[in-house]
Amino acid sequence: MNIIKELNTFMEKNYSNYNSVDWFSSLEKYATKAAKYPLCECNGVWITENELKTINEIHDKVLERLAFTLLCLAKFRNFRNPNNNNWVNYSNGEIYSIACINTTAFEKDIKFNTLKELGLIEYAKKVDNLNIQVLYIDDDSENKLFISDFRKLGYEWRLYKGEKYIRCADCGILVKKSSNRKKYCKDCGKNIKNEQNKSYYYNNLGK
Numbered sequence: 001m002n003i004i005k006e007l008n009t010f011m012e013k014n015y016s017n018y019n020s021v022d023w024f025s026s027l028e029k030y031a032t033k034a035a036k037y038p039l040c041e042c043n044g045v046w047i048t049e050n051e052l053k054t055i056n057e058i059h060d061k062v063l064e065r066l067a068f069t070l071l072c073l074a075k076f077r078n079f080r081n082p083n084n085n086n087w088v089n090y091s092n093g094e095i096y097s098i099a100c101i102n103t104t105a106f107e108k109d110i111k112f113n114t115l116k117e118l119g120l121i122e123y124a125k126k127v128d129n130l131n132i133q134v135l136y137i138d139d140d141s142e143n144k145l146f147i148s149d150f151r152k153l154g155y156e157w158r159l160y161k162g163e164k165y166i167r168c169a170d171c172g173i174l175v176k177k178s179s180n181r182k183k184y185c186k187d188c189g190k191n192i193k194n195e196q197n198k199s200y201y202y203n204n205l206g207k
């Protein structure tokens with residue numbers, strides 16, 4: 001129950017429009033799950049020189065993003081569980097969403113298969129299992145890039161490759177820098193506008 005309370009406090013502090021009633025069952029689910037894992041304070045993972053080199057050598061923008069995402073997720077799981085041995089098990093949908101790749105289910109399978117043919121990943125033996133083992137982790141190579149935000153790993157790769165992305169001034173999520181004035185992500189931009197409209201109302205009309 002303490003975990004739920006902590007999560008609740010965290011959400012209230014960090015999530016505008018947070019409604020504890022709507023979220024209760026989700027928080028309860030996470031809290032139950034959390035009891036199965038040791039608590040870990042993972043501030044992020046280091047990506048090494050050789051790992052970056054392997055991904056750069058794919059020479060396909062979309063596959064590079066997918067490979068980078070799998071790498072970060074596998075390293076995160078290795079941190080959480082030292083016996084993880086470079087495995088990732090998230091749903092295809094989750095992986096592609098974090099990789100910021102929009103594609104069909106058919107294409108998703110083809111892309112995984114291409115990475116397998118390149119010798120970069122291996123599947124779990126069980127056919128009904130989505131487990132993927134990342135084969136290009138090289139922790140002995142020099143640390144080069146620190147990744148601490150796992151929400152948009154595909155954009156982290158694009159940023160690393162020199163594309164124009166900024167972190168939202170409010171929530172920190174990566175967004176494409178479409179203009180010099182852009183400071184916020186879509187959601188935060190909307191919230192800020194709402195707040196401005198509200199205060200305009202109170203200052204001018206609500207008197």
Ligand SMILES: [Zn+2]
Nearest residue numbers: 168171185188
């Ligand atoms: Zn934001």
